[in-house]
Amino acid sequence: GAVVSQHPSWVICKSGTSVKIECRSLDFQATTMFWYRQFPKQSLMLMATSNEGSKATYEQGVEKDKFLINHASLTLSTLTVTSAHPEDSSFYICSARRGLAESYEQYFGPGTRLTVT
Amino acid sequence: DAKTTQPTSMDCAEGRAANLPCNHSTISGNEYVYWYRQIHSQGPQYIIHGLKNNETNEMASLIITEDRKSSTLILPHATLRDTAVYYCIVRSWNYGGSQGNLIFGKGTKLSVKP
Numbered sequence: 001g002a003v004v005s006q007h008p009s010w011v012i013c014k015s016g017t018s019v020k021i022e023c024r025s026l027d028f029q030a031t032t033m034f035w036y037r038q039f040p041k042q043s044l045m046l047m048a049t050s051n052e053g054s055k056a057t058y059e060q061g062v063e064k065d066k067f068l069i070n071h072a073s074l075t076l077s078t079l080t081v082t083s084a085h086p087e088d089s090s091f092y093i094c095s096a097r098r099g100l101a102e103s104y105e106q107y108f109g110p111g112t113r114l115t116v117t
Numbered sequence: 118d119a120k121t122t123q124p125t126s127m128d129c130a131e132g133r134a135a136n137l138p139c140n141h142s143t144i145s146g147n148e149y150v151y152w153y154r155q156i157h158s159q160g161p162q163y164i165i166h167g168l169k170n171n172e173t174n175e176m177a178s179l180i181i182t183e184d185r186k187s188s189t190l191i192l193p194h195a196t197l198r199d200t201a202v203y204y205c206i207v208r209s210w211n212y213g214g215s216q217g218n219l220i221f222g223k224g225t226k227l228s229v230k231p
Binding site for chain 1: 153155158159160161162163204218219220221222223224
C-alpha cells in the first residue's frame with residue numbers, strides 16, 4: 001500500500017506555544033488529506049478534511065483558529081496547534097487519499113503524539 | 118455517529134481463525150464495508166473492503182450477508198501480531214461531500230493468545 005509519513009513522531013511542548021505537525025504522502029499525490037485526533041482508550045475522531053489548494057473543512061466542535069491546516073502541495077499537509085494547552089495532548093493522525101472521489105483508498109500515517117506540559 | 122456495531126473485545130488462540138462480526142443494519146445501497154485495524158500507538162492499517170460480494174486478499178476474507186446488514190472479517194490463521202483494534206466502517210462512494218469520510222466507531226479489541 002501507499003506510504004504516508006508524519007513528523008515528528010512525538011513532541012513535548014510548553015503550554016501556550018504552537019506546534020506544527022507535518023504529513024507527507026511519499027509515493028503518491030494526495031488530493032485530499034484528513035486529520036484525526038485520538039485520546040487514550042478512545043477511537044479516532046475526524047478533525048478536518050483538506051483538499052489541495054483549498055481551505056480545510058472542519059468537523060463540528062473543532063476550532064479552526066486553533067488547529068490551522070495547510071495543504072499547499074499534493075504531497076504535504078501541516079497541522080499547527082496554536083497556543084497549545086494540556087487538554088490538546090493527544091495522538092494526532094493524518095490520512096491521505098489520491099483523489100477527490102471516495103473510490104480512492106485512504107492511507108494513514110503513523111501518528112504524532114503531542115504532550116503539552 | 119458510527120453506523121456499525123461491533124463487540125467490544127474478542128480473544129482468539131494463535132493459529133486459529135479469528136472471526137470478527139459487524140452489524141450495519143442501516144447500510145444503504147451505495148455504501149461499502151471497510152475494515153481497518155490499529156495496532157497500539159500506530160496509525161490505522163487498511164485490511165479489506167467490499168460492497169456485496171465476498172472478498173479475499175492476502176490479509177483476510179470479508180463475508181457480507183445477502184441482505185448486507187452484517188459482515189464478518191476472517192483472519193484465517195491469527196498470529197500474535199494480529200492483536201489490535203479492528204474497525205468496521207461503512208462508507209459511501211459518492212463524489213465529494215463528507216459522506217465518504219471514514220468515521221471510526223469503537224471497534225473490537227482482538228487479543229490473540231499463545
